[in-house]
Amino acid sequence: MKHLITIIKGDYLQRTRSYAFLVTLAITLYMAYTFVPPVDANYTTVRIGNYVGDYNSAWIGHVTAMMTSVFLTLIGFFLINNSVKKDVETEVGMIIATTRVSNFNYLMSKVLSNFFVLLSIVGIVLFMSILVFFLRSKDFPFEITQFILPYVVVTLPSMFFVSCVAVVAEVFLGRRSVIQYILFFALFNIVMANVQMKQGTEMLTYFDPFGVKVVTLQMEDFVNAHYREEVSVASMGFVFSDEKMISRCLFLKAFIGLSFLL
Amino acid sequence: MSLVIENLSKKYTKEKFGLQNYSITIEKGILGLLGPNGAGKSTLMKIIATISQPTSGSLTLDGHDLVKEPNYIRKVLGYLPQDFGVYPNLNAYEFLEYIAAMKGVGGPSLKARIEMLLEGVNLIEVAKRPIGTYSGGMKQRIGIAQALLNDPKVLIFDEPTVGLDPEERVRFRNLISDLAHDCIIILSSHIVSDIETIADEVAIMKGGLLITKGSQHDVIKKVEGKVFETLIDNSLLDEFKRTNHVVNTIRQKDKTRVRYISDQPVAESTSYQASLEDAYLFLTKATA
Known part of the structure; x- marks a missing residue:
């Protein structure tokens, strides 16, 4: 176990000290800043029918967690999808091949170091989302659990998912990076299309590796119950519009609990 | 300790051989592998290091079949590949700790061993700098240090002196000579002087074949008076x-x-x- 931790640490340090990591971090931070638009902005990021939430801790926590889950899954894949390939290219892999480390342990170390690389970015984005709360929100109290819970329940599992997919892709497709990128991009679009479909029309109801569908469904139920609407679709992403018909609603608490993870 | 190779062949395509019916017995001491490019030196070393599998033939260490039991040699093996690469963003300590963990080497004595090896390859003063800033020769010396991490009993160095300046070459030769008393060291090069000064035995290869093997005296005798x-x-x-x-x-x-x-x-x-x-x-x- 101690050896595995040392292996993960070495791999993690090598990758987080790279320019690719810093560039990904910078882009993600900028995007995180835009996940919660100013009240008078002409775009939305998460919208339930015609509703967006008031800028309290619950709404900002959920929106930034969901958007990070989706956005970082996409660009994070390109950041981490080279861990095995790098070992082959540098011939460090040649040395590793002469050691007693098993294939399983080696690949597990790659998955976990991928995960920790993404986890580092998520941690900084979480901090950024709290800053955005203090910047955008005026009338609501700060509740740390409303930030941490959605990140733990939505974002972290999706980061683990993409960490596994990146290693599996490298194992089965080797150095054919372009094919890996195309297949992952296709998978990403299928998942996003599935997530944004109307309730009951999804291709696969439980095919939600980003963990956002469960949240948007509960948000829709909340809007329908509290505002007597029949909303059945949520939109995610940067949706630009000049219309000023968006209504505000008050989400008071987290939609999800740790039981969701099970 | 005895490494016995019998009728070993490695076939890449129908007509292209890396090794052909190669037989050799390697005992404790330094064996220098000499041969021009494409002679099969690296192929042989990769097979002994269990990275590559032979097409036919057998390979045993103290009677253990290394094709079936690769871990038998892996626990006592130190290997420096020909084109050794590094993790450029790690410093020497971090990189050696990483490789040590891969080799299953740890414990309280690891730090002292890493420092001793860094002293041995004359890198202790730059050990905290990222390896990416090292010269080619310094990277090669990190490669030598990683090969020695697990106190190996079988050491394989594929062209270890490439990129080393004359002073570093001498230092490397002294280091290897000290280790040669109780382990098998296989050293390849096409620079004869590197082999000449330290090898107990020499094997000359060409086109995947073993041309001759013996002590330097025996090999030189073949052209004595000519x-x-x-x-x-x-x-x-x-x-x-x-x-x-x-x-x-x-x-x-x-x-x-x-x-x-x-x-x-x-x-x-x-x-x-x-x-x-x-x-x-x-x-x-x-x-x-």
């Missing part, structure tokens, strides 16, 4: 090269001093003491 030098006109040099095994030439104004190997020396030739380089060049050319 090495000559003479001065010839530059205009006759090409013709001379066609009819003799020329191993070296030195230009001197209108004439050229030629060192050659022959059973029947030309007139005005002087006999010289044969060297390993003479034997190597003669044997690899003779089998062309």
